[in-house]
Amino acid sequence: MKALRKKVYMVAGYNTVSMGTGRKEFHPKKPRPDLEHYIKEAGQATLKMIGGAENVDEGVIGNFMASRFNKQANLPAFLPMIDEGLKHKPAISVEGACASGGLALASGIKSILAETADVVLALGFEVQNTMKAMYGADVLAGAGWMKTRKDGHAYFFPGVFSNRAGAYYEKFGKEKTREAMAKWYCNAIENARLCETAQEFHNKSKDLEGTAKMPLNPKKFVDHLxxxxxxxxxxxxxxxxxxxxEGLKNVGIDPKDAVEVVGIGQAASDITKEPENMTCLTTMKAAAAKAMEMAGITVDQIGTVEVHDCFSIAGIMGAEAIGFAEEGKGVDFVLEGHTSRCGKVPFNTTGGLIGWGHPTGATGVHQAVTIWEQLTGKAGDAQIEMKEDRPYGMTVNMGGDDKSLVAIVYKRGE
Amino acid sequence: MDLVPKMKNVSVLGAAGKMGSGILVLLSFEMAKLKIGKKSNEQFVLNAIDVSQPALVNLLGYVRSQLLKHAEKNIVELRDWYADKENLVDNEDVINQFVEDVMAMIQTSTRIETTYESELIFEAIKEDKDLKVKLFSQIKQNNPNAWFLTNTSSIPIGEIEKEAGLNGNIVGYHFYNPPVIQKLLEIIKCDNTGDELNEFSIALAKSMRKIIVPSKDVAGFIGNGHFMRDALYALNQAQKLAETEGWAKAFFMIDTISRDLLVRPMGIFQLIDYVGVDVTKFILASMQPSFPNETLSHDVLNELFDREVKGGQYADGSQKDGVFKYQKGRITHVYDFGAGKYVSKEDIEMDCAAKMGELPTLKIYWKTVVRDKNKFEYLEKFFKELHQIDSVGANLAVAYGQNSKAIGQMLVDTEVAASADDVNTVLETGFFHAYGPINDYF
Structure with missing residues (x-):
């Protein structure tokens, strides 16, 4: 499909707090809100903005590993928990590791295109502080091929992206890459400080660069991160x-307060295969290219991006995969300040996965909410200025090591 | 140095106690390194020996929880140790296997005969020389080549060696509480301690990543050599203050001064409560014979003991009532020694502050200063100001700091410690002081 067959919008986004280390109210040994709380809070907030549950035709829930973090499955049945008005309405759940949220969006978009619904409530969540990090790493390793777990690092995914970072250092120079990764971190925290739901919102450190440039400690963590x-x-x-x-009319929202989805690119690659190129996110590249092609735009028309920076190196390689820089030049793109808040294309304006947080199954939806806020002027303190020649926003959500990808291009509704 | 030959069969006497349990855990980590890390085919046995069978059952629970924490912290290395075990895939699998493997090396026993098979015998029973001598000599007769490592914090090693007829097979191995966390280890060689044992004890300490400070074999060594005299000084100062202020205020003021104005983690009477009035009394008693010209006892301390005002901890680690009563680690009541009852801290706090008078305007707290890069700058400013103030509180604090320094210097002068640095290391690591007693502040 080269173009969307009908107009699709997103409206009424809502993010709960991203809870975990860094938040003042977080204490690992004290009781915390459960998944029911998070689903209800986010779902009810969106319903309120669209005039209630009766306006909703379908629901989709994106989640990665509630089955292990919370020993909970059968997630579609959590939709009617949000509001009784959703009882007996169609609900599904989707899973694609950390791209589960993006897949929830894709699923919702398809329902609109298939004309089975005019209004879809899309929700993503994850509650993963139920276990200590070393056990959580076991669960998250499920985003990779289980048959490689044994030979993998204790912290499996940091290990995977550490290997990518190592390959990148070797090919394009370690010093400059570490500089760019430090800059990525500083940007992330500085942006997160402007968004009160961000996990790093309370970060008051005066020496972010110092934190980012701490010596690597392969004995306790991974080699290159x-x-x-x-x-x-x-x-x-x-x-x-x-x-x-039609749905937009039904919920009574001005198109100017909505974003229009103008392109979507989904791509998957074989989880049982090693990356064909350690220094390039080729699947992300394919998904981003498809989304831009469908939107009929070039990378130069994109004004802001929410990219899947599960690791700083993935953020940098993401900028390359989308097409902002050639392979190996993403570090310069970042160091020259183009991804910073006041740069050419502000990336991850509320902190991204490093600064805002990464409730894995929610991340794809969180990215869309952030783009919706930025394009419709609802981002509060974190608001960036959208330039006329760059009116488009983009989200890129990745599952595993460049395996399940969802890229979406947005513009403000007219 | 190859530790394996001596580590195959090890016993810990008093294993269920506060110190013994920590030592047992540390030894289990060491055995794990040899057995699992180095894939040794030897059989390793770690005997946990204690008089109390129920306490041993609780001990196993404690050891298991410590092993689990250790495994979680060291998962990167453990995955490497178990790399060839194909069935262990998740971190959780590896961690659980490690805990099982190490627990399998630990045997509990209430019988002293268990030590007869051991190459090494760690001892952490109560501070009672006669009991230590009795047990050691019995073991020696049945296990002539065993090496003894005693955790005594005060009894001269040479006296135990001689009285139990150990033929040089003993070294003082004084851990600080809690042994698993505390980095400091005082190693005390007596005149007869064999070179091989001495070398082994240092190699083992290094493997445990301890900060080693050698102490001369003089009762109390460095740590208690300072602490006990510091405590006696504090009791004397409190006694003087009590004449006009009453005991509750006297205890409270000296405690506050020794904590806030000396910038220490705990006041001196809280520390005595933490260690236990009873234990403090035993340590002093065990030191007294070595210092006939000093009075190493205090009537007030003895009387507190007789009145069952003892401090120490409950099994869950919470503090028992002593000089103070506590709630969640904070002082709520103070013992009025004169009246024989506790009074609320709130009722005397204001009077104490008024009595102490002017204090430095620069407020510094041990908790923040201790890890601050500019620690010495802050301390210097603070103490400079303290010296310039002429108030009851400031004068008591300066005198306290000077006395602490004099004790430290005496330990160097009498060669208990090899250097001022060693004294300072013991107080900074063993007692978490922000600065050593031998300094230019006082």
């Missing part, structure tokens, strides 16, 4: 309504 290069372990949920033109 620091903790500051990694996304957070988070609890949280995000929700947004995906609607048709």
């Amino acid at each position: 620091n903790y500051s290069d990694c996304s957070k372990v988070s609890d949280g949920a995000s929700a947004i309504a995906i609607v048709s033109e």
Whole structure:
């Protein structure tokens, strides 16, 4: 499909707090809100903005590993828990590791296109602080091929992206790459400080660069990454309504307060295969290219991006995969400040996965909510200025090591 | 140095106690390194020996929880140790296997005969020389080549060696509480301690990643050599203050001064409560014979003991009532020694502050200063200001700091410690002081 057959909008986005280390109210040994709380909070907030549950035709829930983090499955049946008005309405859940949220969006978009619904409530969540990090790593390793777990690192995914970072250092120079990764971290925290739901919102450190440049400690962690290069372990949920033109009228929202989905690119690659190129996210590249092709735009028209920086190196390689820089030049792109808040294309304006947080199954939806906020002027303190020649926003959500990808291009509704 | 030959069969006497349990855990980590890390085919046995069978059952629970924590912290290395075990895939699998494997090396026993098979015998029973001598000599007769490592914090090693007829097979191995966390280890060689044992004890300590400070074999060594005299000084100062202020205020003021104005983690009477009035009394008693010209006892301390005002901890680690009563680690009541009852801290706090008078305007707290890069700058400013103030509180604090320094210097002068650095290391690591007693502040 080269173009969307009908108009698809997103409206009424909502993010809960991303809860975990870094938040003042977080204490690992004290009781915390459960998944029911997060689903309800996000779902009810979106419903309120669209005039209630009666306006909803379908629901989709994105989640990665509630089955292990919370020993909970059969997630579609959590939809009617949000509001009694959703009882007996169609609900499904989707899973694609950390791209589960993106897949929830894709599923909702398809329902609109298939004309089975005019209003879809899309929600993503993850509650993963139920276990300590070394056990959580076992669960998250499920985003990779289980047959490689034994030979993998204790912290499996940091290990995977550490290997990618190592290959990148070797090919393009370690010093400059570490500089760019430090800059990525500083940008992430500085942006997160502007968004009160961000996990790093309370970060008051005066020396972010110092934190990012701590010596690597392969004995306790991985060879080529620091903790500051990694996304957070988070609890949280995000929700947004995906609607048709008809649906937009039904919920009574001005198109200017909505974003229009103008392109979507989904791509998967074989989980049992090693990456064909360690220094390039080829699947992400394919998904981003498809989304831009469908939107009929070039990379130069994109004004802001929410990219899947599960690790700082993935953020940098993401900028390359989308097409902002050639392979190996992403570090310059970042160091020259183009991805910073005041740069050419502000990336991850509320902190991304490193600064805002990474409740894995919610992340894809969280990205869409952030783009919706930025394009419709609802981002509060984190608001960036959208330039006329760059009116498009983009989200890129990745599951595993470049395996399940969802890229979406948005513009403000007219 | 190859530790294996001596580590195949090890016993810990008093294993269920506060110190013994920690030592047992540390030894289990060491055995794990040899057995699992180095894939040794030897059989390793770690005997946990204690008089109390129920306490041994609880001990196993404690050891298991410590092993689990250790495994979680060291998962990167453990995955490497178990790399060839194909069935262990998840971190959780590896961690659980490690805990099982190490627990399998630990045997509990209430019988002293168990030590007859051991190459090494760690001892952490109560501070009673006669009991230690009795047990050691019995073991020696049945296990002539065993090496003894005693955790005594005060009894001269040479006296135990001689009285139990150990033929040089003993070394003082004084851990600090809690042994698993505390980095400091005082190693005390007596005149007869064999070179091989001495070398082994240092190699083992290094493998445990301890900070080693050698102490001369003089009762109390460095740590208690300072602490006990510091405590006696505090009791004397409190006694003087009590004449005009009453005991509750006297205890409270000296405790506050020794904590806030000396910038220590705990006041001196809280520390005595933490260690236990009873234990403090035993340590002093065990030191007294070595110092006939010093009075190493205090009537007030003895009387507190007789009145069952003892401090120490409950099994869950919470503090028992002593000089103070506590709630969640904070002082709520103070013992009025004169009246024989506790009074609320709130009722005397204001009077104490008024009595102490002017204090430095620069407020510094041990908790923040101890890890601050500019620690010495802050301390210097603070103590400079303290010296310039002429108030009851400031004067008591300066005198306290000077006395602490004099004790430290005496330990160097009498060669108990090899250097001022060693004294300072013991107080900074063993007692978590922000600065050593031998300093330029006082």
